[in-house]
Amino acid sequence: MSEGIVIRTHGALMRVQVDGDLRLASPRGRLRRGRGGILAGDRVEMTDDVIDAVRPRKNRLSRPPVANVDMALVVVTLREPRMSFLEVDRRLVLVHLAKIRPAVVLGKTDLLKDGEISSFLSLYRAAGYEAVGVSARSGEGLGDLRRLLRGQLAVLSGPSGVGKSSVLSALTGQRLETGSLAGGDRGRQTTKHVELLPVGGGFVADTPGFAAADFPEMRRIDLQQAFPDILAHRPGCRFADCLHLSEPDCAVKDAVASESIRPERYASYRAFLEEVREPWSRSPRPS
Secondary structure (H helix, E strand, C coil): EEEEEEEECCCEEEEECCCCEEEEEEEEECCCCCCCCCCCCCCEEEEECCEEECCCCCCCCEECECCCCCCCEEEECCCCCCCCCCHHHHHHHHHHHHCEEEEECCCCCCCCCCHHHHHHHHHHHCCCCCCEECCCCCCCCCCHHHHHCCCCEEECCCCCCHHHHHHHHHHHHHCCEEECCCCCEEEEECCCEEEEEEEEEEEEEEEEEECCCCCCCHHHHHHHHHHHHHHHHHHHHHCCCCCCCCCCHHHHHHHHHHHCHHHHHHHHHHHHHHHHHCCCCCCCCCC
C-alpha cells in the first residue's frame, strides 16, 4: 500500500502524486459514491493504481473545491487597481475565520516606489502577518514567495485585476489563462478542474478562492480572533469581554494611540464590528 496526494480529479480518474511520481488512479466504487467525492488536496491510500481510502481532512473549501489547505495568499495591489485597507483586511479576516493561515502578497511592485512597498509590508508584518512583495513582470520577490510556500498547500485570494494568474504563471513557469465576469470575484477559470501546481516544495491551486463575502453569524467579541495585532494587546484590557470601543482601561485603544496598532487596522476592526450579526443568545458580562 502507498500514500499520495490527489493533484487533479477528472471524472473517474485521479492524478495522484506518490513519492514524487505522478500516477493515474481510480477510486473504489464506495468512494465514488461517497458524500462529497474526492477532491484535489485529499491524502489517499492506494493499492497499485486503486484508491482504497481517503485520509481525514483538516478542512475543505467549496471555492475552489480543494481539501487540506494550509495557507491562503491574499494578493494585493496599490496600483491598477488600488485596493483599500478595508478590502485587504476583510479577506484576511475571512481566511482567519476559515482557520487557514493567511499571508499577504503585494503584487505589481514594479509600479511602486520603494517607500510605498516597505511601508505597506511593514504595516502588515507589524500586525502579525507574513508579507512579501512580488513583481510577475520583473521576477522581484518570487524567491521569497517560493520560500513562503515551501511544504504548504495554498490558494489565492484577490479581486479581478490584481494579477493572481500572472503571479502563479511566474512561479510555475506555466502560462495560465483566466476569464472574468463582471463584478469582483466572479472570475471563471478556463479549466473546469482544480489542479495543484508544484511550487517551491509545496502546491498552489490553479484557481482563486476566498471571495470577499459577508461575515458569518458570530459573537462580536470573537471578531478579535481574526486580528492578531488586537489579540496581542487584549490581555491588558480591564474587561475580559472588552470590544475596544468606549470601555475604560482598554489596552487596545492605548496601543492605537501609540500606533503600536496601526490606525488603519483599528478602523477596519471597528467597521467590521458594525457588520457582525450576533446569535440571539448572549452571555452576560461578568460582574
